[in-house]
Amino acid sequence: MRWTDVSLQRIGSAGAIALLFVMLSTVVGCTEDQDKTSGELAISWVMSPNPPIVGANTMTITVTYQGNPITGASVEVATEMPAHGHGSSETPIIAEKGNGTYEATNVVLQMPGTWRIEVDATWKDKTGSAFHVYDIP
Numbered sequence: 164m165r166w167t168d169v170s171l172q173r174i175g176s177a178g179a180i181a182l183l184f185v186m187l188s189t190v191v192g193c194t195e196d197q198d199k200t201s202g203e204l205a206i207s208w209v210m211s212p213n214p215p216i217v218g219a220n221t222m223t224i225t226v227t228y229q230g231n232p233i234t235g236a237s238v239e240v241a242t243e244m245p246a247h248g249h250g251s252s253e254t255p256i257i258a259e260k261g262n263g264t265y266e267a268t269n270v271v272l273q274m275p276g277t278w279r280i281e282v283d284a285t286w287k288d289k290t291g292s293a294f295h296v297y298d299i300p
């Protein structure tokens with residue numbers, strides 16, 4: 164049973180409709196590829212294909228600090244299926260492309276379901292983190 168099923172039973176139909184609107188607006192507002200960022204470095208990315216698929220995906224990642232593209236950052240991509248307690252079967256390959264752009268290839272999502280992708284970046288004494296949750300059919 165997923166948490167949404169439990170929630171719907173507890174809050175009744177009026178609450179369920181309200182929750183549905185919240186969930187819909189979350190989906191509609193989800194055009195950017197990052198749900199949440201933290202730290203001093205700003206991180207965003209675009210998936211290819213978009214939306215991502217079961218199999219190998221590519222991420223084009225942008226790292227900026229106060230609006231300026233950052234070269235020479237250390238970038239890491241972490242994939243996880245929270246419900247299953249495992250990550251990707253493969254290790255992503257990160258390549259710096261210049262002007263604050265980093266390409267992650269071999270981002271393998273080996274099964275359908277809910278995946279959380281997090282990107283962490285470090286540059287000098289600055290860090291940043293961003294993640295997005297994808298439902299892969």
Ligand SMILES: [Cu+2]
Nearest residue numbers: 244247274276
């Ligand atoms: Cu899994």
